[in-house]
Amino acid sequence: MKNNSISNICEELIFSNFFKTHVKTLKNYLYYKFGNEERAEDVTQEAFIKLWENCANVPPEKAKSFIYTVANNASLNHIAHQKVVLEYAKRHNGPTSSSESPEFIMEEDQFKVKLQKAIAGLSEAQRTAFLMHRIDGKKYYEIAEILGISVKAVEKRIHGALLELRKEIENFR
Amino acid sequence: MKEDIKLAKWLAGEMDEKELKEFESLPEFDTYRKIAEYSAQLQAPETDTDRLYNAITEKREAPKTKVVKLHQPWLVRIAAVLIIALCLTFVLYTNNTTTQIAQAGEKTEFLLPDKSAVVLNSGSEAEFKSWNWNKKRSIDLKGEAYFRVAKGKTFDVNTPLGKVTVVGTQFNVKARDNRFDVTCFEGKVKVTYKSQEVFLTPGESITFEDGEEITIPETQAAQPGWMNNEVTFVSEKPENIIKEIERHYAVKIELDKNVSLSPENVFTGTLPMNELDTTLAFFTDKYHLKAKKTGKGTVILSVE
Numbered sequence: 001m002k003n004n005s006i007s008n009i010c011e012e013l014i015f016s017n018f019f020k021t022h023v024k025t026l027k028n029y030l031y032y033k034f035g036n037e038e039r040a041e042d043v044t045q046e047a048f049i050k051l052w053e054n055c056a057n058v059p060p061e062k063a064k065s066f067i068y069t070v071a072n073n074a075s076l077n078h079i080a081h082q083k084v085v086l087e088y089a090k091r092h093n094g095p096t097s098s099s100e101s102p103e104f105i106m107e108e109d110q111f112k113v114k115l116q117k118a119i120a121g122l123s124e125a126q127r128t129a130f131l132m133h134r135i136d137g138k139k140y141y142e143i144a145e146i147l148g149i150s151v152k153a154v155e156k157r158i159h160g161a162l163l164e165l166r167k168e169i170e171n172f173r
Numbered sequence: 174m175k176e177d178i179k180l181a182k183w184l185a186g187e188m189d190e191k192e193l194k195e196f197e198s199l200p201e202f203d204t205y206r207k208i209a210e211y212s213a214q215l216q217a218p219e220t221d222t223d224r225l226y227n228a229i230t231e232k233r234e235a236p237k238t239k240v241v242k243l244h245q246p247w248l249v250r251i252a253a254v255l256i257i258a259l260c261l262t263f264v265l266y267t268n269n270t271t272t273q274i275a276q277a278g279e280k281t282e283f284l285l286p287d288k289s290a291v292v293l294n295s296g297s298e299a300e301f302k303s304w305n306w307n308k309k310r311s312i313d314l315k316g317e318a319y320f321r322v323a324k325g326k327t328f329d330v331n332t333p334l335g336k337v338t339v340v341g342t343q344f345n346v347k348a349r350d351n352r353f354d355v356t357c358f359e360g361k362v363k364v365t366y367k368s369q370e371v372f373l374t375p376g377e378s379i380t381f382e383d384g385e386e387i388t389i390p391e392t393q394a395a396q397p398g399w400m401n402n403e404v405t406f407v408s409e410k411p412e413n414i415i416k417e418i419e420r421h422y423a424v425k426i427e428l429d430k431n432v433s434l435s436p437e438n439v440f441t442g443t444l445p446m447n448e449l450d451t452t453l454a455f456f457t458d459k460y461h462l463k464a465k466k467t468g469k470g471t472v473i474l475s476v477e
Contacts, residue, residue, distance in 0.1 A: 010236050016226065019222075019226055019229070020222060020226075023220060023222055023225060023226075024220045024222070027217075027220050027225075028217040028220075031217050031218060032217070037218045041225065044225065045225065045228055045229050045232065048229050048233075049229055049232055049233045052229070052233045052236060053233060053234055053235075053236055053237055054236070054237060055236045056236050056237060056238060056239040057237070057239060086215040086216065086217065087215070087216060088211075088214050088215055088216070089214050089215070089216045108207075111207055111211065112211050112214075115207075115208060115211050115212065116215075119212070119215075130212070131212075131215070131217075133184070134209075134212040134213050134215065135212075135213070135215050135216060135217055136217075139185075140181070140185060152178070154181075155178035155181035155182070156177055156178055156181070157181075158178075158180065158181035158184060158185075159177055159178045159179060159180040159181040160177075162180040162181070162184065162205060162208060163180060165208050166201060166204050166205060166208065169204060169208070170201075170204065
C-alpha cells in the first residue's frame with residue numbers, strides 16, 4: 001500500500017474529491033436523523049469545515065470516520081427532532097400501475113402514505129439504518145462503519161424497523 | 174437463523190431457499206414485500222454539491238499546523254522517570270564524599286584522584302569529593318596528615334583551625350584542639366590562620382596555639398617524624414603529649430589525683446613512639462611520674 005503521506009486532505013484537490021464522494025451520504029444520514037434539511041446541511045458543513053481545519057492531523061484513511069464523529073457530536077446540543085417525512089420519487093416504476101384497477105392503485109397509495117407516517121414514527125436508530133439501506137442503497141457493513149456499530153447491531157435495527165413498520169401499518173387498517 | 178435479525182437477512186437477500194420459502198408462505202409476507210418495495214422509492218432531499226462546497230470554502234479557516242502526537246504517551250513518562258533518575262544519580266555522584274579515617278593506634282595511607290598521597294596519623298580523619306578533582310583539589314582534615322601533592326592546580330587542606338594551600342609539594346599539617354602545626358618539606362606552602370597568611374619553604378614550620386605563634390626551629394628531615402615513629406615536639410603542653418600517646422598506641426592514660434601537670438611545663442624533644450614502654454619511660458622521666466599498666470588497655474600515671 002503506497003504511503004500517501006505527501007498527499008493529505010490539506011490539498012485542495014484531495015479535499016474536494018473527498019467532499020464530493022461523501023457529502024450526499026452524510027447529509028442524507030443527517031436528514032434521516034433530524035428530519036430537518038437546514039440542520040442537516042449546517043451540520044454537514046460544520047463537519048467538512050472541521051476536517052479542513054484539522055487536515056494536518058487527520059490522515060486520509062481516518063477522514064471518513066472523522067466527519068461522522070464531528071457530525072454526531074454536533075448533533076448532541078440540539079433542538080427537538082422533527083418528523084422525518086420523505087417524498088416518493090415522482091417517477092412511478094413498473095408496468096404494474098397501468099394494468100391495475102383504480103381500487104388497487106388507491107389502496108397502494110394509501111399503503112404508501114401509511115408507510116411514510118410509520119417511518120416517521122421509528123426510533124432514530126432504526127430509521128437512520130433502514131433509510132440508509134433503502135434509499136441510499138448502503139450495505140449493512142457500510143452502515144455499520146458509518147454509525148460506528150457492528151454489522152449485527154445494524155441487522156437488529158433493520159429487523160426491528162421492519163417489524164415496527166408492519167405493526168404500524170397494520171394498525172392503521 | 175436468529176429471530177432478532179431474520180427480517181434483516183431477508184431484506185438483504187441472505188436467506189437460503191428453505192428459509193425464503195417458509196417466509197414467503199407467511200401471511201404477513203405481503204406487507205413486508207410492499208414495505209421493501211415502496212421504501213426503496215422514497216428519496217431524500219436533493220443536495221446541491223457545488224453550493225455546499227462553496228459555502229464551506231468561504232467559512233473555513235486556515236488549516237491548523239500539524240500536532241505531533243506522541244502516540245505512546247507512556248514513552249514520555251518513561252523518559253521523564255529516566256531523566257529524573259539520571260539527575261539524581263548525577264547529583265549523588267558529584268556530591269559523593271570519600272572519608273578516610275585512621276583510628277587510634279593506626280596510620281592510614283591513601284591516594285587522591287590525582288595520585289597525590291596522604292598519610293593520616295592516628296586519630297585523624299580526612300574528607301574529600303572526588304568529582305571534578307583536577308579542577309578543585311580540596312580536602313578537609315581533622316587531626317594530622319602528611320601530604321605529598323602532585324603538581325596541578327592549587328591544593329587546599331581545610332582544618333577547623335586554619336587552611337593550608339599548596340601547588341605540588343610535601344608538607345605536614347597538624348590540627349589538634351587549639352594547636353595548628355604546619356611543616357613544609359618540599360616546595361612552597363601557604364598557611365592561612367585566622368586573618369594571617371604565612372609562606373613556608375622547605376624545612377620551615379609554623380605553629381599557632383590559642384592565637385599565639387610559637388617559633389619552631391628549622392628541620393632537616395625529609396618527612397615528619399611520626400611516620401618513622403619518632404615524634405618531635407616543640408613547646409608542647411604535656412596534656413597534648415598524653416593525647417598523642419593515647420592516639421598512637423590506642424591506650425587510655427589516666428592521671429592519679431595527685432598528679433598535676435602544668436601547661437606551662439612544656440616539652441621540647443623527640444619521643445620514640447615504637448614501643449609504649451619506651452615512650453612512657455621518656456615521658457615519666459621528664460615529668461617525674463611513674464606509669465602502671467592495668468592490663469585493660471589503660472595506663473595510670475602517678476607521682477613518683
